[in-house]
Amino acid sequence: MKGMKLFQTIQIRLIIIYVLLILIAMQLIGVYFVRTMERSFIDNFSSSLQTQAGLLAELIDMDQYTGTGEPPEGSEQDEGKKSIESLNSIVSSLFDISAAEIQIIDANGIMLSTSLKSNESNVGQKNLRSEVISALQGIKDNESELVDSTGERKKVVAQPISNGTKVNGAVYIEASMEPLYKTMNGINKIFLTGTIFALVLTAALGVILSNTITNPIKEITRQATAMAEGNFNQVVRVKGPDEIGQLGNAFNYMTDRLKEALALNEEEKEKLASILSNMNDGVIATDDRGKVIVINRRARQMLRIGNSEVRNQEIWEVLGMPREAVESHVHGQQQMALVHIGEDEEEEPVTIRIMFTPIYRRDKGTAVGTIAVLQDVTEQEKLEQARREFVANVSHELRTPLTTIRSYLEALDDGAVGDPVLAHRFIGVTRNETERMIRLVNDLLHLSRLDSRKAQMAKVRTHVPDMLEEVADRFSFQLQQKQIRITIDVDREIGEVKLDRDQIDQVLDNLVSNAIKYTPEGGSIQIYSKKLDGDWMEFRVQDNGIGIPKKDLARIFDRFYRVDKARSRSMGGTGLGLSIAREIVKAHGGTITLDSEFNRGTQVVFTLPLLKWEGEAV
Numbered sequence: 001m002k003g004m005k006l007f008q009t010i011q012i013r014l015i016i017i018y019v020l021l022i023l024i025a026m027q028l029i030g031v032y033f034v035r036t037m038e039r040s041f042i043d044n045f046s047s048s049l050q051t052q053a054g055l056l057a058e059l060i061d062m063d064q065y066t067g068t069g070e071p072p073e074g075s076e077q078d079e080g081k082k083s084i085e086s087l088n089s090i091v092s093s094l095f096d097i098s099a100a101e102i103q104i105i106d107a108n109g110i111m112l113s114t115s116l117k118s119n120e121s122n123v124g125q126k127n128l129r130s131e132v133i134s135a136l137q138g139i140k141d142n143e144s145e146l147v148d149s150t151g152e153r154k155k156v157v158a159q160p161i162s163n164g165t166k167v168n169g170a171v172y173i174e175a176s177m178e179p180l181y182k183t184m185n186g187i188n189k190i191f192l193t194g195t196i197f198a199l200v201l202t203a204a205l206g207v208i209l210s211n212t213i214t215n216p217i218k219e220i221t222r223q224a225t226a227m228a229e230g231n232f233n234q235v236v237r238v239k240g241p242d243e244i245g246q247l248g249n250a251f252n253y254m255t256d257r258l259k260e261a262l263a264l265n266e267e268e269k270e271k272l273a274s275i276l277s278n279m280n281d282g283v284i285a286t287d288d289r290g291k292v293i294v295i296n297r298r299a300r301q302m303l304r305i306g307n308s309e310v311r312n313q314e315i316w317e318v319l320g321m322p323r324e325a326v327e328s329h330v331h332g333q334q335q336m337a338l339v340h341i342g343e344d345e346e347e348e349p350v351t352i353r354i355m356f357t358p359i360y361r362r363d364k365g366t367a368v369g370t371i372a373v374l375q376d377v378t379e380q381e382k383l384e385q386a387r388r389e390f391v392a393n394v395s396h397e398l399r400t401p402l403t404t405i406r407s408y409l410e411a412l413d414d415g416a417v418g419d420p421v422l423a424h425r426f427i428g429v430t431r432n433e434t435e436r437m438i439r440l441v442n443d444l445l446h447l448s449r450l451d452s453r454k455a456q457m458a459k460v461r462t463h464v465p466d467m468l469e470e471v472a473d474r475f476s477f478q479l480q481q482k483q484i485r486i487t488i489d490v491d492r493e494i495g496e497v498k499l500d501r502d503q504i505d506q507v508l509d510n511l512v513s514n515a516i517k518y519t520p521e522g523g524s525i526q527i528y529s530k531k532l533d534g535d536w537m538e539f540r541v542q543d544n545g546i547g548i549p550k551k552d553l554a555r556i557f558d559r560f561y562r563v564d565k566a567r568s569r570s571m572g573g574t575g576l577g578l579s580i581a582r583e584i585v586k587a588h589g590g591t592i593t594l595d596s597e598f599n600r601g602t603q604v605v606f607t608l609p610l611l612k613w614e615g616e617a618v
Helices: 002-007 010-059 084-098 117-122 130-136 178-228 243-278 297-303 315-319 323-331 378-413 420-451 464-474 476-481 501-517 550-555 565-570 577-587
Strands: 101-106 111-114 142-147 153-163 166-176 282-287 292-295 336-341 350-360 367-376 460-463 485-490 496-499 524-532 536-543 591-597 601-609
Touching: 010 101, 010 142, 010 153, 010 166, 010 178, 084 111, 111 117, 130 142, 130 153, 130 166, 178 243, 243 297, 282 297, 282 315, 292 315, 297 350, 297 367, 315 323, 315 367, 323 336, 323 350, 350 378, 378 420, 420 577, 460 464, 460 501, 464 476, 464 485, 464 501, 464 524, 501 524, 501 536, 501 577, 501 601, 550 591, 577 591, 577 601
Parallel strands: 485 524
Antiparallel strands: 101 111, 101 166, 142 153, 153 166, 282 292, 282 367, 336 350, 350 367, 460 496, 524 536, 536 601, 591 601
């Protein structure tokens, strides 16, 4: 297994490929070189033998020799012919030079002479080799190769000996090729040794060269592994401008970009988590099975589930809705639902509007989850309810006096106008109802200006003790009628301040008027004013009247709200006094609160910023 893993490395593969390429190249070159060298040696050897045979054929004059090798006794040519011994002398001399067997053959194929001593017994016998036969027929350059009985490879050549066009014999040369092959074998061994040395050197160079390639790759691999484990601080060392260096630079650039991308991703993730945590709307995300995977803090607050683990729970369980209803909102056209939380609990109930939005995969268009956005619409519902009540109250407040006016006018039209006493009383009632409607419309216009911030704040120099004394003077007649005692207490630190005198007078008038209305005869009313810490001043109107039930305190500042509607209307109230007072105090940047206990009395406190004139210490 280790051997298999070793061959799977790029370094070993490069070395093997490099060595194989060199080996194949050397083999191709070697085969070509050996074959060419062998052919060249053989051709040169054959050419040399052919040349020797040709020269010998030109030197020998066969007419000087008899076919038996001995000149005839008593012949006329005894003196002119050379003896066989001279022929043998020539052949022997050539043998010493070429180390080959040389035979001289006459026209009948009979060997006349041989250079090989061991073969002299064959002189006078016919040489029947095909090369000799071809040469005796006048064919030149006859050659062949043979292997003798001892296994020795030899080269055979034959050249004709001719006199003009007549062939008189042949020269036959048989030379051993073993020295030639021995030389070629020596060259092959040298070539093989060189090949082995080249392969070893190639392998060594391959290791060195492959290290220059694989070591940077190994380093990049280590860096990639470190990056996969979250370490982006290491840098690949670039050792040159080659492709590996370019790869290292690209990898370092990729590391920097990836680090930036991950940092940006983490930043965006933190931003998203921060946005989800601080959103005024609740967000719940589910997977394709409807199980909760993300829920933000606001959604937990709305659903009143605290820190309990709700992930992997079904969304309809978390929302407290039927499963069929959730699925119909997710996949239907009506994707909005209203849920009421805490209806059976002691806490104030909350109305939540939920918008369901399915998430689709881009490529396939299938739903992969759902986003539910939760909005607390409790205040909106309250405002809507208040708006409806406001319209109903205004309609009722206007309809009642208008109905009364119409009734008395009809009575006058039916003949009551003829009775002076009755007509005067009817006209007085009509006038009172008209004034009541005028007060109502003026209060509504005043509230409208305060709501739209169109009411002008005319802050003037005001002496607080004098202002409170004037309020008491304005109600002195009513106080005397009901024998109610009023007390004014002003802090010495409060002198002249800046405020809108008319509007604060209206606030005080509303509060004192209400105190007189709901305080029985012989009761008491106290008006206090004092300086608070932080440059604030406080006004307090307190009585010991009938008080307000605790259940009505939460809505006492609502418009047209009355604790005892019949009694309030009979006293001439419009139900807007406290609402106007609250808006005026808010316009001055202050606050107003009311505390009351049934049958024990009521206390109204409002605070205003203490603004002194320039040059006057606060």
